[in-house]
Amino acid sequence: PARGEVILEVEAARKQFGGLVAVNDVSFSVKAGEIVGLIGPNGAGKSTTFNLVTGVLSITSGKLNYRGQSLAGLSSREISSRGIARTFQHVRLVPGMSVLENAAMGAFRRGEFAPQRGILASLARANRKEEARILSEARRQLERVGLGDLVDRPAGSLALGQQRILEIARALCCDPALLLLDEPAAGLRLKEKQALAALLDKLRGEGMAVLLVEHDMDFVMQLTDHIVVMEFGTKIAEGTPAQIQVHPAVLEAYLGG
Numbered sequence: 001p002a003r004g005e006v007i008l009e010v011e012a013a014r015k016q017f018g019g020l021v022a023v024n025d026v027s028f029s030v031k032a033g034e035i036v037g038l039i040g041p042n043g044a045g046k047s048t049t050f051n052l053v054t055g056v057l058s059i060t061s062g063k064l065n066y067r068g069q070s071l072a073g074l075s076s077r078e079i080s081s082r083g084i085a086r087t088f089q090h091v092r093l094v095p096g097m098s099v100l101e102n103a104a105m106g107a108f109r110r111g112e113f114a115p116q117r118g119i120l121a122s123l124a125r126a127n128r129k130e131e132a133r134i135l136s137e138a139r140r141q142l143e144r145v146g147l148g149d150l151v152d153r154p155a156g157s158l159a160l161g162q163q164r165i166l167e168i169a170r171a172l173c174c175d176p177a178l179l180l181l182d183e184p185a186a187g188l189r190l191k192e193k194q195a196l197a198a199l200l201d202k203l204r205g206e207g208m209a210v211l212l213v214e215h216d217m218d219f220v221m222q223l224t225d226h227i228v229v230m231e232f233g234t235k236i237a238e239g240t241p242a243q244i245q246v247h248p249a250v251l252e253a254y255l256g257g
């Protein structure tokens with residue numbers, strides 16, 4: 001995508017669980033080459049927003065557009081095959097399998113990978129050409145994120161910071177234009193956070209659109225172009241990091257009580 005193209009447009013998105021309004025008519029957008037932070041106290045509706053965008057939850061009302069097309073009615077599989085990839089709050093790697101195999105899981109086309117069969121059996125079922133495509137794509141993405149030297153290591157032997165980067169490599173294997181990251185910096189040491197920030201900055205430079213849920217405010221303020229703040233399901237503020245740091249409603253939400 002060209003830098004500045006609107007990749008994700010969330011328009012008055014609403015999600016109700018019975019009487020509880022978890023996401024209350026929230027609007028924002030994410031452009032190519034932009035990192036948008038989605039912040040707010042626990043229970044604000046951040047994960048629910050992610051789940052709406054990825055099709056894990058169906059929207060109560062409002063619109064979600066991806067590169068100008070509605071995501072209405074699409075399954076999470078269809079949404080991911082269009083180019084929306086995510087990582088999860090807790091690392092979801094297979095520790096005993098190699099870095100390469102873990103990354104390759106993201107490169108299977110929709111429906112090809114049968115997790116219950118395991119990656120090697122799934123690869124064996126793919127034809128030779130397909131297997132070569134999957135492994136070379138996985139290698140390419142591991143090089144891209146700087147894990148090219150660790151392809152044969154068991155994923156479980158990597159430091160947490162490298163495991164988070166491996167999860168990003170796996171997400172990149174489906175060639176996304178939009179990356180959703182759920183607390184990628186949680187639990188990382190300062191050096192690891194810096195390496196993660198450098199990678200996200202590089203991806204932004206390549207035109208990736210990134211939506212980032214993160215509690216580490218230093219990380220968010222240093223890295224993002226734009227921040228959306230939610231509280232009790234409602235968007236209470238948005239703006240640049242500099243604007244958000246002095247925004248009265250944000251200070252109230254975080255410091256007030």
Ligand code: ADP
Binds near residue numbers: 020021041043044048
């Ligand atoms: P955050 O990620 O910002 O901490 P969530 O999106 O997880 O917040 O939750 C927003 C609100 O919606 C919370 O009050 C939460 O309890 C509620 N909620 C989330 N998922 C469900 C669900 N599946 N069923 C009922 N309530 C839910």
Ligand code: MG
Binds near residue numbers: 046047048
């Ligand atoms: Mg959450």
